[in-house]
Amino acid sequence: MYPEVIIHNSVSLDYAVTGFAIDLGQHYGALLAFAPDATLVGSATAKSGIERFLDITEPETAADRHRPAVRADDPRPIGVFVDSRGVLNGLLHFYRNLEHIKDVVVLVSETTPEDYLDYLREREYPFIRCGAERVDLPAALRELRERFGVSRVVSDSGSDLNNVLIRDGIADTISLIVHPVVAGDQGKKLLCPVGMRAKLALQKAEALEQGAVHLVYAVLKEAGDPQP
Structure with missing residues (x-):
């Protein structure tokens, strides 16, 4: 059995992870609030x-x-x-x-x-x-x-690792701090094509300072998904 896995990242409105200023205090405050091991x-x-x-x-x-x-x-x-x-x-x-x-x-x-x-x-x-x-x-x-x-892991990484966690059915939760900015061509996207669809259920939507929003989704597992 593998641990609970949470994907966490700060993104722009067009879901880029680079090309804009990230509030590190917000980012790591939300990450550590999950109390990861x-x-x-x-x-x-x-x-x-x-x-x-x-x-x-x-x-x-x-x-x-x-x-x-x-x-x-x-x-x-x-x-x-x-x-x-x-x-x-x-x-x-x-x-x-x-x-x-x-x-x-x-x-x-x-x-x-x-x-x-x-x-x-x-x-x-x-x-x-x-x-x-x-x-x-x-x-x-x-x-x-x-x-x-x-027993609990938070992934704080880029698209390559996130793709694997979703594609292989490992991720349980996706946590995003969405910043009020459009990165455009300057930003690398959070997710590239992952080879499979993933259905999500909203668990949390919290307004943060400076117009950011913290969204937390559960990844809904389906029959046939890899088991821990």
Whole structure:
């Protein structure tokens, strides 16, 4: 059985995730209100976040090479990164140092480069290896629950990962903070064609500051959908 999975993102009125200013306080306030045990981020989104919001020239220190102690009573989520290609090689210390996550776990596949696996082992990053060429997300999520006690995951990522979560019937909820702006051609869309339709049921519509609206939808599962 895999954990409950919530897709969360901030979007424009034309459902772009880039090309406009995101209110980080609103975004992460709504995300953390779900009280997730883990956040799920794709490698491209994670690297982009470092480039946009952090000092990418900040060097790794000796302390960054060791996994910090994780207390059982620490309410912060685990940061889980889907990275079968080793995109985050040399960069994970930025996330290890973030205040709002307590640990970093990486999801990889059988074709993940060995030098990246060595990097993870040497720096004590736990990793889950599932799937042949790409990460087998259902299997990895099940192992995430078994090994780390994760019962709720919030995906905070881009279209590639969101597409898989919807296409494979993994997502249970979609949470969107809709900003009053049209990104037009400047914005990358939240979802690309996912290969299947998904029926949704509105659970929440809350007006936020600066004209934004928080919408929460349940993903209605149908007969034949993959089971946890």
